[in-house]
Amino acid sequence: MNQTTFAFVDGVLHAEGVSTVSLARQFGTPLYVYSRAALTQAYEAYANACAGRRASVHVAVKANSNLAVLNVFARLGAGFDIVSSGELARVLTAGGKAENVVFSGVGKSAEEMREALAAGVKCFNVESIPELDRLNAVAASMGKTAPVSLRVNPDVDPKTHPYISTGLKANKFGVAFDDARATYRAAAAMPNLHVVGIDCHIGSQITEIAPYLDAVDRLLELVEQIEADGTKIHHVDVGGGLGIQYDTETPPDIGEFVKTLLDHIDARGHGHRAVFFEPGRSVTGNAGILLTRVEFLKPGEEKNFAIVDAAMNDLARPAMYQAFHAIEPAVKRDVSAHVYDVVGPVCESGDWLGRDRQLAIEAGDLLAIRSAGAYGFVMSSNYNTRPRAAEVMVDGSHAQIVRERENVKELFAGETVLPK
Numbered sequence: 001m002n003q004t005t006f007a008f009v010d011g012v013l014h015a016e017g018v019s020t021v022s023l024a025r026q027f028g029t030p031l032y033v034y035s036r037a038a039l040t041q042a043y044e045a046y047a048n049a050c051a052g053r054r055a056s057v058h059v060a061v062k063a064n065s066n067l068a069v070l071n072v073f074a075r076l077g078a079g080f081d082i083v084s085s086g087e088l089a090r091v092l093t094a095g096g097k098a099e100n101v102v103f104s105g106v107g108k109s110a111e112e113m114r115e116a117l118a119a120g121v122k123c124f125n126v127e128s129i130p131e132l133d134r135l136n137a138v139a140a141s142m143g144k145t146a147p148v149s150l151r152v153n154p155d156v157d158p159k160t161h162p163y164i165s166t167g168l169k170a171n172k173f174g175v176a177f178d179d180a181r182a183t184y185r186a187a188a189a190m191p192n193l194h195v196v197g198i199d200c201h202i203g204s205q206i207t208e209i210a211p212y213l214d215a216v217d218r219l220l221e222l223v224e225q226i227e228a229d230g231t232k233i234h235h236v237d238v239g240g241g242l243g244i245q246y247d248t249e250t251p252p253d254i255g256e257f258v259k260t261l262l263d264h265i266d267a268r269g270h271g272h273r274a275v276f277f278e279p280g281r282s283v284t285g286n287a288g289i290l291l292t293r294v295e296f297l298k299p300g301e302e303k304n305f306a307i308v309d310a311a312m313n314d315l316a317r318p319a320m321y322q323a324f325h326a327i328e329p330a331v332k333r334d335v336s337a338h339v340y341d342v343v344g345p346v347c348e349s350g351d352w353l354g355r356d357r358q359l360a361i362e363a364g365d366l367l368a369i370r371s372a373g374a375y376g377f378v379m380s381s382n383y384n385t386r387p388r389a390a391e392v393m394v395d396g397s398h399a400q401i402v403r404e405r406e407n408v409k410e411l412f413a414g415e416t417v418l419p420k
């Protein structure tokens with residue numbers, strides 16, 4: 001966890017130079033809080049390790065698509081990895097450049113392809129022959145040639161949660177390794193496609209380097225075969241997936257991870273190729289927290305519950321993946337500690353944010369849910385007609401609202417009752 005940007009000062013948790021108590025007072029709860037310094041630090045760890053090598057960082061927009069967050073990265077010169085034309089619109093609005101965008105995703109519509117081609121994205125990461133056919137047809141209809149890379153499924157086990165493991169044979173993603181060479185031949189024969197690269201993405205919250213090295217070895221083996229078939233591969237995109245510390249995990253340091261992969265690629269004799277990274281969680285995850293207030297403490301026979309004003313609709317990861325997020329009082333208090341399940345007001349037993357947490361709290365206290373900067377707000381919903389939380393960016397001693405809290409009227413503004 002990033003202890004320098006979210007740290008206690010005189011018993012009060014601060015985001016950089018701003019007290020979380022004053023943030024909650026000013027902007028209400030639940031409230032997502034991001035640190036510009038933490039976003040910058042994580043991005044620069046990638047960028048610095050890439051320096052001096054033809055290697056680039058394409059931040060995965062899906063992890064956190066707030067315009068201000070994307071703008072921080074765009075100002076640092078980042079590229080982006082998108083999975084929809086909605087994300088492309090966000091990148092362009094936030095100051096990102098289409099020519100630094102790679103377009104991933106297993107089900108791109110013809111309209112999305114058209115928009116991305118018109119904008120001039122760097123590469124389409126394609127996942128099947130039908131998708132190649134569609135992209136070729138769309139490009140032909142526009143009189144253009146689409147740059148493509150195939151997402152190959154290297155069939156390596158990233159040793160992470162099954163829901164976020166994507167590079168195994170049983171996953172819906174990518175072209176099967178054994179079919180990849182033939183699929184490249186098919187792509188090379190399509191007149192409105194230009195093969196430029198190869199990519200993979202083996203999963204998320206990966207805490208070891210070894211699965212990446214295995215994946216890269218398999219990709220490079222293929223690259224040699226594809227080039228023997230006469231198709232040049234300019235770049236190797238290793239995807240995202242590097243893990244962060246939520247609890248006791250010990251993921252590799254970003255710089256060490258990048259350097260190890262680049263050295264490995266160089267040592268295999270592929271140092272002349274450009275390398276792309278698509279990090280999401282590792283650049284935004286520990287740059288954000290979710291502030292929530294305790295509504296009630298409810299003692300029970302088997303469990304005590306701390307019922308808070310954030311819920312599974314605000315932070316879905318615990319309900320969805322049984323994910324662990326550290327939870328702590330934003331103000332250290334001298335009251336007795338008890339073990340609580342921290343739960344939200346949504347009418348689902350699955351609506352929990354933390355289980356069996358030892359907390360010294362009282363009703364009305366403010367809690368910080370850590371590591372909420374990735375797959376937090378972006379996965380939030382309006383379930384139970386709950387307006388989504390506000391988002392704030394802290395920069396030094398300055399805090400700025402970067403997304404207003406929704407209100408109930410907005411939630412059903414597009415709905416109508418039946419005519420009489």
Ligand SMILES: Cc1ncc(COP(=O)(O)O)c(C=O)c1O
Pocket residue numbers: 060062063081104105201203204205239240241242278279280281282374
């Ligand atoms: C193709 C692709 N690239 C990059 C990412 C980012 O992954 P992470 O946030 O684990 O770094 C994802 C996440 O699912 C993805 O599907």
